[in-house]
Amino acid sequence: MALKKGVDVKPATGKLGILMPGMGAVATTFIAGVMAVRRGLAKPIGSLTQMGTIRLGKRTDAKTPRINEYISLAQLDDIEFGGWDIFTDNAYEAATRAGVLEQKLLDQLKDELEQVKPMSAVFEQAWVKKLNGPNVKKGATKMDLAEQLMEDIKRFKAEKGCDRMVAVWCGSTEVYRKPTEVHATLASFEAALRASSDDIAPSQIYAYACLKLGVPYCNGAPNMSLDPPAMIELARKNQVPVGGKDFKTGQTLMKTILAPGFKARLLGLQGWYSTNILGNRDGEVLDDPESFKSKEVTKLGVLDHILQPELYPDLYGHFDHVVRINYYPPRGDNKEGWDNIDIVGWLGYPMQIKVNFLCRDSILAAPIVLDLALFVDFAQRAGMHGVQEWLSFYWKSPMTPSEQLYPEHDLFIQLMKLKNTLRYTKGDDLITHLGAEYYD
Numbered sequence: 085m086a087l088k089k090g091v092d093v094k095p096a097t098g099k100l101g102i103l104m105p106g107m108g109a110v111a112t113t114f115i116a117g118v119m120a121v122r123r124g125l126a127k128p129i130g131s132l133t134q135m136g137t138i139r140l141g142k143r144t145d146a147k148t149p150r151i152n153e154y155i156s157l158a159q160l161d162d163i164e165f166g167g168w169d170i171f172t173d174n175a176y177e178a179a180t181r182a183g184v185l186e187q188k189l190l191d192q193l194k195d196e197l198e199q200v201k202p203m204s205a206v207f208e209q210a211w212v213k214k215l216n217g218p219n220v221k222k223g224a225t226k227m228d229l230a231e232q233l234m235e236d237i238k239r240f241k242a243e244k245g246c247d248r249m250v251a252v253w254c255g256s257t258e259v260y261r262k263p264t265e266v267h268a269t270l271a272s273f274e275a276a277l278r279a280s281s282d283d284i285a286p287s288q289i290y291a292y293a294c295l296k297l298g299v300p301y302c303n304g305a306p307n308m309s310l311d312p313p314a315m316i317e318l319a320r321k322n323q324v325p326v327g328g329k330d331f332k333t334g335q336t337l338m339k340t341i342l343a344p345g346f347k348a349r350l351l352g353l354q355g356w357y358s359t360n361i362l363g364n365r366d367g368e369v370l371d372d373p374e375s376f377k378s379k380e381v382t383k384l385g386v387l388d389h390i391l392q393p394e395l396y397p398d399l400y401g402h403f404d405h406v407v408r409i410n411y412y413p414p415r416g417d418n419k420e421g422w423d424n425i426d427i428v429g430w431l432g433y434p435m436q437i438k439v440n441f442l443c444r445d446s447i448l449a450a451p452i453v454l455d456l457a458l459f460v461d462f463a464q465r466a467g468m469h470g471v472q473e474w475l476s477f478y479w480k481s482p483m484t485p486s487e488q489l490y491p492e493h494d495l496f497i498q499l500m501k502l503k504n505t506l507r508y509t510k511g512d513d514l515i516t517h518l519g520a521e522y523y524d
């Protein structure tokens with residue numbers, strides 16, 4: 085492939101503001117985690133931007149810098165945190181309530197965490213049935229609410245002295261609704277905002293406000309925030325990078341690790357039954373069938389795309405895939421997932437694999453928030469805009485730049501694509517893992 089001589093990337097000078105709509109378990113575990121790492125109290129385990137390396141050239145070249153030395157990324161010390169929530173709890177109170185991190189650690193960070201106070205939210209209970217809170221904006225129309233969010237962003241940027249801003253949705257999962265004609269174009273969407281259409285979800289108002297101001301936006305929930313054509317049109321028009329959707333953690337992460345292995349060895353699949361118990365607020369929200377429907381859609385798509393039944397009808401032409409989430413308060417954020425996988429080997433002999441993953445949801449999600457914020461800021465400085473497919477690595481349901489393209493779910497292909505994109509921006513050779521030595 086003929087490579088350009090790298091890409092001009094603007095330097096990461098000054099401060100980066102990271103704004104999160106939704107400051108619950110994931111957002112506060114991320115914020116407190118970065119603060120702890122900055123003070124040398126803990127390590128940023130799970131974060132590619134902080135601990136990952138990238139191989140350059142041949143294996144014999146022994147050149148493997150850390151990713152954050154290879155490309156220009158914002159430094160952790162240069163990050164300012166902000167966001168919105170329907171509850172007034174500051175980040176210390178919200179993190180304490182979430183119960184993910186030990187109180188001893190939170191108390192060490194108390195002064196700093198207390199400074200992070202949520203701005204009032206754009207919220208409508210019709211979209212998250214199980215929640216209601218006091219810290220909610222009022223506005224004459226949905227366009228008025230979008231303008232209030234834009235004012236919040238500008239004020240935050242000025243007050244904190246940020247050079248650049250990014251946003252990562254860490255709010256609740258909204259009910260499942262397909263886009264309608266109001267989402268078809270930017271013009272129809274803006275008209276619908278002015279008319280306060282019921283078809284517009286709060287998460288779409290945040291996305292709109294950010295994109296209007298040129299703030300890159302990542303969607304950590306399965307909500308249809310960025311998918312509608314109107315949003316993609318706005319992202320392209322304002323040259324803003326976007327990414328989504330639904331952080332790939334827990335059970336789906338395991339699925340995208342295991343399924344490519346089965347396919348690589350051409351082991352067939354009869355069925356995959358996944359169930360979870362979860363006791364945090366996210367679990368409570370997902371206890372509502374309409375919010376769960378959004379999750380189910382992003383969780384179920386994974387296997388079809390990895391296994392490609394149309395290419396392997398004998399192996400994957402028919403399998404049963406079931407996903408359940410059960411709200412079980414005693415478990416808190418420490419989710420437990422069970423998978424029963426019925427696979428098929430040589431001559432059609434059946435086998436079973438059982439996976440019991442005792443994970444910590446927000447511990448898996450926090451490094452993803454960090455990486456996405458830093459990478460999407462990098463993308464903007466590198467002049468990339470629209471859907472950032474190279475960040476598929478982080479998503480349960482990766483968006484693609486066009487409807488004709490199917491998403492890539494295989495974690496290992498996703499990682500290769502991510503690293504090759506970074507190599508491309510530097511003008512370095514892409515690594516294809518071709519055994520070229522046989523042909524020398």
Ligand SMILES: NC(=O)c1ccc[n+]([C@@H]2O[C@H](COP(=O)([O-])OP(=O)(O)OC[C@H]3O[C@@H](n4cnc5c(N)ncnc54)[C@H](O)[C@@H]3O)[C@@H](O)[C@H]2O)c1
Pocket residue numbers: 105106107108109110111168169170171182205206207208212215217253254255256257286287304305306330331332333334364365366369444445446448449
């Ligand atoms: N933790 C994971 O592993 C994981 C993985 C994938 C996706 N997610 C998604 O990330 C999101 C956050 O998860 P969590 O565990 O932190 O949930 P959480 O319930 O602890 O936090 C969500 C917060 O969003 C707030 N909120 C809801 N609607 C809002 C709005 N319109 N504006 C502002 N704030 C709003 C809620 O009040 C709450 O504080 C959820 O949608 C979840 O499904 C989490």
